[in-house]
Amino acid sequence: MWSRFLQYLQCPECSGLLELHPFGTSTESISEEFLQLARSRGISSHDLSQWIENGVLQCHACEVTFPIWHGLPILLPYTTTAHQHFRAESEKEMGQLKQVYPFPNREPVSGERFVLDSFSKEWLEYDFDGVIWTASYDDYRETFLREVGYTEGETAESYLEVGCGIGITASIAQQTFGGDALGIDLSLAAMKACGHWRANPFMQFVQASAFYLPVRKARFDLVYSRGALHHTYSTKEAFSCVAERCKPGGRTYLWVYGSESINQNLFRKSAYATEAVFRPILSKDPCSLTSTVCLSAFASAYVGFNSLRRLRNPHMQHYTFRRAMHAARDRFTPQFAHRHESQEVEGWFRQTGFDDVASLDWKQMPAAEQENFKRNIGILGWRKQGSDGSLAPANIS
Numbered sequence: 001m002w003s004r005f006l007q008y009l010q011c012p013e014c015s016g017l018l019e020l021h022p023f024g025t026s027t028e029s030i031s032e033e034f035l036q037l038a039r040s041r042g043i044s045s046h047d048l049s050q051w052i053e054n055g056v057l058q059c060h061a062c063e064v065t066f067p068i069w070h071g072l073p074i075l076l077p078y079t080t081t082a083h084q085h086f087r088a089e090s091e092k093e094m095g096q097l098k099q100v101y102p103f104p105n106r107e108p109v110s111g112e113r114f115v116l117d118s119f120s121k122e123w124l125e126y127d128f129d130g131v132i133w134t135a136s137y138d139d140y141r142e143t144f145l146r147e148v149g150y151t152e153g154e155t156a157e158s159y160l161e162v163g164c165g166i167g168i169t170a171s172i173a174q175q176t177f178g179g180d181a182l183g184i185d186l187s188l189a190a191m192k193a194c195g196h197w198r199a200n201p202f203m204q205f206v207q208a209s210a211f212y213l214p215v216r217k218a219r220f221d222l223v224y225s226r227g228a229l230h231h232t233y234s235t236k237e238a239f240s241c242v243a244e245r246c247k248p249g250g251r252t253y254l255w256v257y258g259s260e261s262i263n264q265n266l267f268r269k270s271a272y273a274t275e276a277v278f279r280p281i282l283s284k285d286p287c288s289l290t291s292t293v294c295l296s297a298f299a300s301a302y303v304g305f306n307s308l309r310r311l312r313n314p315h316m317q318h319y320t321f322r323r324a325m326h327a328a329r330d331r332f333t334p335q336f337a338h339r340h341e342s343q344e345v346e347g348w349f350r351q352t353g354f355d356d357v358a359s360l361d362w363k364q365m366p367a368a369e370q371e372n373f374k375r376n377i378g379i380l381g382w383r384k385q386g387s388d389g390s391l392a393p394a395n396i397s
Contacts, residue, residue, distance in 0.1 A: 001068050003050040004043070005204040008158070008182055008219060011059035012075050012212035013104065018066070022055035023093040034201055037178060041157070048201050054090055058101055065094075065101040066214075072194045074207045075214035077106040080116065082188065082207070109211050110233040111283075111335035116186050118286035118333040122326055123165050123189030128196060131323065132168055134306065134316040139368040141172045146364055147253050147378055148222060150176060156221035160184070162210050162242050163228020167193030167203070173222065174202050182215065184208045185228075210238040217244045226255035226378075231334040236348055243352040248385040252354065253378070257339045260375035268375070279332050286333035298332060299324035315368040345379050354381035 006020055028051045030038075038048045055068040057075070067074045067086040074082055083103045087094065094100070108116075132140050144150075156177035161170050164183030170193070174181035183193060183205045190205040197203045208214050210225075210232060223246045229238040235256060246252045262272035278298075282291045302324035310316050319327070331337070342359045349357040358380055362373035 001052045001071050001073050002201050002204050003052055004047050008215050010214055010216050011062055012077050012208060012214040013062045014059065016059055016061045018057040018059055020057055021097060022052040023090060026051050030201055058099060063101045064104045070191060072191045072205060072207055076207060076209055077104045077212045078108050079103045079105060112209060114283050114286060114335050115231055118329060119187035121287055122329040123187055124192055126166055126326055131317045135368045136317055139366040142366045143369045144169055144172050147360060149380055158220045159222045160215060160220040160245055162225040164193060165189050167197050167205060170203060171197060211241055213241055213245065215245055218247050220245050221247055221250045223252040230256040230338045231336055233336055235338050235340060239348050240352055246383045248383055251380060251382050253380045254345065255378045256345065258376040259339045259341055262339055264375050275331060282332045283335040295325060295328045295332060298328040302327050340377060342377050345377055349379060349381040353383055355384045357381040
């Protein structure tokens with residue numbers, strides 16, 4: 001963990017201050033590119049370079065301890081197998097803490113434990129191979145810039161992504177806007193991202209829940225979430241938690257499944273009928289042998305379907321079997337996969353203090369992504385300010 005990112009973090013249970021206890025701090029070698037960026041932002045090279053491989057964050061109000069494991073702050077309100085591994089590796093250091101608090105022990109919100117297990121397996125097996133889903137990194141970057149309404153030369157000091165996966169979009173955001181990028185994911189994809197982008201001191205990843213976000217409210221210039229919140233028990237409630245992190249005058253972008261993804265044509269309706277049968281079964285134990293066999297069969301079908309789609313749209317990237325397994329797991333193992341309407345999602349934005357809300361036009365997207373946006377929903381909104389520049393109060397019904 002880059003120690004400078006403590007300024008963004010808070011206790012996920014009470015929103016209080018966290019006290020950092022590193023089990024050793026190292027001063028990392030930083031590239032000249034990042035040192036120049038730090039100087040332009042008034043950040044000292046010492047503050048920029050302080051890295052914590054292992055340690056803990058403690059909330060004295062809640063009397064709980066959160067691990068920092070291999071650079072990843074684990075700020076979940078409940079305990080996972082990662083906590084057990086951390087304790088085994090850091091038993092001596094834990095025993096030397098002045099205050100010995102337990103790990104948090106809340107019950108996960110509905111469906112979250114299954115998503116954590118399944119998506120950890122899904123994203124840990126994903127490669128940094130120049131393709132994300134069926135888009136090249138170049139197309140994905142162009143899509144992101146259009147999603148967030150980027151204008152040439154624009155900067156943003158802080159970017160938050162909820163559901164960051166292995167950090168590809170967070171990296172694009174950091175390179176584009178030149179600020180700090182904080183990526184949050186429920187799964188251990190956040191750990192893979194933490195290792196891969198290790199040389200960038202302006203990027204930090206955290207494992208956390210969308211319903212217990214360990215980051216300060218009204219703190220970020222740009223808040224982004226794509227393809228994640230519809231896998232929670234309530235997309236609306238998850239979005240409400242995420243939207244609170246946007247600054248007055250900042251912007252938030254949300255991409256979720258749309259109803260056209262199941263109603264667009266007979267094939268989509270048939271595919272959804274299959275999903276409705278198998279997802280409740282596979283979500284109960286997404287890593288079992290039975291689930292793996294079923295997902296392998298679906299992945300083979302995905303490879304064939306992708307080949308047919310590429311005949312119509314050669315801009316799309318081809319599915320390897322591994323990418324197809326990723327797609328099959330994403331569709332069939334979450335307990336929840338809600339579909340929404342544009343007007344419904346726009347209403348959530350307005351209820352949580354946003355104006356200038358608009359659905360993105362699929363025709364404006366790169367060719368490789370147009371079909372995806374045609375049947376799903378991308379909404380961008382700007383958070384309004386009060387007359388004194390303060391955040392206008394949300395009108396949540």
